[in-house]
Amino acid sequence: MPFIDSKITVPVTEKEKEKIKAELGKAITTLHKTETYLMVGIEDKYDLWLAGKKLEKGAYVSVSLYGSAAPEDYDKLTAQICDLYAKELGIPGDAIYVSYHPVSDWGWNGSNF
Numbered sequence: 462m463p464f465i466d467s468k469i470t471v472p473v474t475e476k477e478k479e480k481i482k483a484e485l486g487k488a489i490t491t492l493h494k495t496e497t498y499l500m501v502g503i504e505d506k507y508d509l510w511l512a513g514k515k516l517e518k519g520a521y522v523s524v525s526l527y528g529s530a531a532p533e534d535y536d537k538l539t540a541q542i543c544d545l546y547a548k549e550l551g552i553p554g555d556a557i558y559v560s561y562h563p564v565s566d567w568g569w570n571g572s573n574f
């Protein structure tokens with residue numbers, strides 16, 4: 462049950478959101494998860510500052526997952542997310558933070574796994 466939540470400084474069109482959602486659905490297999498239970502959140506036009514400077518193009522991406530994955534898998538997914546946001550939105554990798562949140566207690570449909 463992964464959740465990829467992105468806060469993005471630039472406006473994102475519905476078409477771009479659909480594309481990003483679809484690509485994240487493929488990329489999540491890097492953490493040995495499938496799109497079946499993937500939740501995606503995209504918040505655009507979000508104010509972000511990095512090192513005291515407002516980012517014109519920047520993103521904060523939080524990846525939560527039930528259980529955990531290997532550090533090399535997290536590293537690979539970070540590269541995939543940065544590539545995706547560079548290609549789709551022109552956001553440079555040095556203006557993107559990606560954080561990982563392995564969770565042992567995850568609820569769905571009225572109970573916990």
Ligand SMILES: O=C(O)c1cc2cc(O)c(O)cc2[nH]1
Nearest residue numbers: 462463494495498527528574
């Ligand atoms: O994301 C997982 O690790 C995950 C999703 C999911 C769904 C499900 O119905 C299960 O029985 C296990 C499970 N793990």
